[in-house]
């Protein structure tokens with residue numbers, strides 16, 4: 001026997017030894033080398049892979065930051081500046097982490113919009129979508145918790161705004177707020193519990209959900225912008241005719257996308273890490289001071305659309321004892337909750353916007369333009385006109401979903417082709 | 421309907437009312453974006469800081485030896501001329517022996533440039549004018565009612581406010597207007613450096629990281645194209 005064959009048989013007997021005890025080969029084939037993905041998809045289908053990349057960036061840079069960060073009221077702000085100045089490459093870790101947060105949301109919003117456009121939430125992908133929605137919720141919580149940690153002015157006062165929403169819940173509100181804060185005011189106690197949640201609890205849940213998300217997706221198979229079911233036509237070996245193995249075809253299409261992502265990402269990290277005050281807000285370079293409220297409290301851009309919805313509610317329901325603040329909180333929560341039920345709102349017989357009718361198209365334009373407008377308004381101080389526009393946009397945000405069961409059922413759709 | 425909606429986006433930009441970009445009592449700050457790569461300018465800025473600002477303002481997050489390294493300052497000059505105090509070590513922060521809380525409320529300046537913005541600082545330093553109603557005898561267009569005295573008056577000369585709200589030079593200082601503006605640019609450069617010393621390396625080396633990813637993308641793109649051919 002030649003040396004080469006010898007080593008080969010050693011490798012394969014080693015693999016079968018492992019495979020009998022731990023299914024490595026089976027899973028590699030199931031998820032990578034034999035897992036079929038549609039041949040033809042567009043750039044929207046790359047955001048999921050980029051989300052995984054950003055998640056990894058956040059975990060790695062986060063671990064580094066955690067080594068030097070101090071989670072106390074006295075030490076937090078100074079420890080961030082210590083990281084920025086005295087820790088080797090600390091500034092890089094911090095800017096990557098802060099830019100990564102924005103990138104995470106940016107990619108997430110596109111990833112979800114893809115789902116809405118191409119009906120990726122439809123049967124049998126409801127759970128893929130649902131796990132995704134939980135991930136959005138967790139990411140929003142994670143971002144909020146993390147934003148408090150530098151203990152700057154905006155950390156403090158933005159957190160106050162959000163915590164006071166819990167306080168606005170009738171009857172239990174004030175006690176609930178104190179319970180969450182662990183103190184009568186937002187203090188160092190709150191900071192250190194937020195730290196624990198930000199670095200352990202939420203990331204662990206997110207990792208679990210990403211795994212569920214991918215497992216569910218690989219169970220039912222990835223979609224495509226045409227909404228064609230590739231499982232229908234298979235070759236003799238059972239591989240879908242319009243499919244290709246995940247590895248190498250999908251993996252190698254993700255790499256140039258990753259390259260482009262990193263070019264943009266590092267351009268921001270190195271040349272505009274504060275993003276003109278939109279990625280790291282100016283008041284956050286001043287330590288939290290509970291005696292001094294900043295002139296204008298603005299959320300970071302990625303919360304701005306939701307903050308706008310919150311502020312757009314300027315009225316309550318007095319006879320039910322519901323204040324405008326609490327109603328705002330309810331509608332803000334509803335704006336996220338409504339995403340969870342989208343799979344059951346869509347009654348269309350086609351998946352993709354390409355074959356849906358005119359009302360679905362109008363609905364998507366309505367939704368997207370109101371989301372962007374709300375986002376813009378959320379970063380600005382209120383005035384009467386802006387509040388009015390925010391109110392109109394809030395209606396336009398909800399209308400596409402609320403009316404979905406009606407227009408998707410009755411509108412005229414186009415015939416979906418058999419093959420990709 | 422659809423057109424109306426598409427109108428919403430530009431509309432929301434129009435309602436961007438003036439006033440939010442306001443620079444104190446001015447409509448807008450004079451544009452200035454700091455350059456931290458001109459070491460001589462940073463040194464000149466440091467000089468102005470040491471002569472005029474360090475009597476009241478600390479730089480409590482900047483260490484002497486970091487300054488020495490980044491601004492190429494010879495050790496003897498650092499120890500004898502700048503620190504000039506045998507009790508202070510070179511790894512200490514630049515607090516100039518000032519109390520932690522300033523008697524007249526002068527804030528620490530290490531991070532102020534990041535809080536206010538470079539434009540704001542640059543404009544603020546140049547818009548002091550005579551105002552007998554103020555305790556200090558001067559007032560400021562960008563920060564009306566500031567308790568900071570106009571310590572730069574000797575360089576800039578005395579300015580007064582006209583009835584139409586513009587500033588006039590009443591008597592000459594030791595510098596011409598252009599020279600004074602340049603000095604203030606040096607000072608803002610120095611302050612921008614102090615607020616983020618890593619900015620020097622950040623802006624210098626970022627381009628290599630980006631070049632790396634441009635090459636990476638190109639190679640990966642070619643690789644992807646080869647694979648994509650197989651499934652066409």
Ligand code: HEM
Pocket residue numbers: 044045046047048049051052055108111112115120121125128129130131132133134135136210213217221222223224339
């Ligand atoms: C941590 C956040 C997330 C990660 C890491 C992630 C990752 C991925 C990956 C890798 C894919 C397959 C590739 C692709 O289609 O782009 C995918 C597909 C999908 N994701 Fe996510 N995702 C995240 C959040 C979300 C959210 C918030 C939603 C929506 C609420 C969502 C909905 C979907 C859907 C519907 C698909 C299937 C698309 C199809 O094949 O038709 N994901 N996700």
